[in-house]
Amino acid sequence: MTGRAGGTDALAPVRAELLRAARADAEQALAEAHRDAEHALAAARAEAAAVLDRAVRAGTEEGRKAAAEAVGRATRAARARELAAQGEAYAELCHRVAERVRERYESEPGAAESLARRARDLLGPDARITAHPDGGLLATAPGRLVDLGLPALVRHGLDRLGPEAGTLWQPDDGEGRRGG
Structure with missing residues (x-):
């Protein structure tokens, strides 16, 4: 084990190289x-980032679908409310018209005779004419019936309005016109 000659280590350069390496x-x-x-x-x-991007796209698509479904539900609910309100308005209209027709029928002395003449015009002079339980007349002939009762007359009058009846519950345009 000679290694140090004169205080120098002969392996120092090897160790230094090994340490450097x-x-x-x-x-x-x-x-x-x-x-x-x-x-x-x-x-x-x-x-x-790719996972997040896919999740965002999937979430966005799910959000769009959910939003479309919510809008559809809200639209259907609003339409149902609108139709219900229109139905109520139409029922109220029918009621008011029926009251006015009844008032007019009862206040006109010749109203029943006018309806009887109309019944005979439709069914002939041998038509059997009776009072309708709700006012007005019923007329019959063999195999035929003419309903000139006040409810039928009101329905017929309102039916003749046709699509115009819908304008009765549309908002006023501010100048007295409806449906504008």
Whole structure:
């Protein structure tokens, strides 16, 4: 074990070279590890961004579908309310018209005779004419019936309005016109 001659270590240069080589290898391994970690991190970030993007697209599409369904439900509910309100308005209109027709029928002394003449015009002079339980007349002939009762007359009058009846519950345009 001679190693030191005159205080110098004969293996010092070898140790120094080994230490330098080990440090170089360690630095290279560390640099490769950093590069690998950066690549792995970049790949993970890219994958996370792709997953997030897919989730956003899926969420957006689900949101669109949910919104469309909600709008559809709200539209149907609003239409149902509108139709119900129109039905109520029409029923009220029928009621008011029936009251006015009844008042007019009862106040006109010749109203019953006018209806009887109309019945005979339709069914002939031998028509059998009776009072309708709700006012007005019923006329019959063999195999035929003419309903000139007040409810039928009201329905007929309102039916003749046709599509115009719908304008009765449309908002006024501010100048006294409806449906504008």
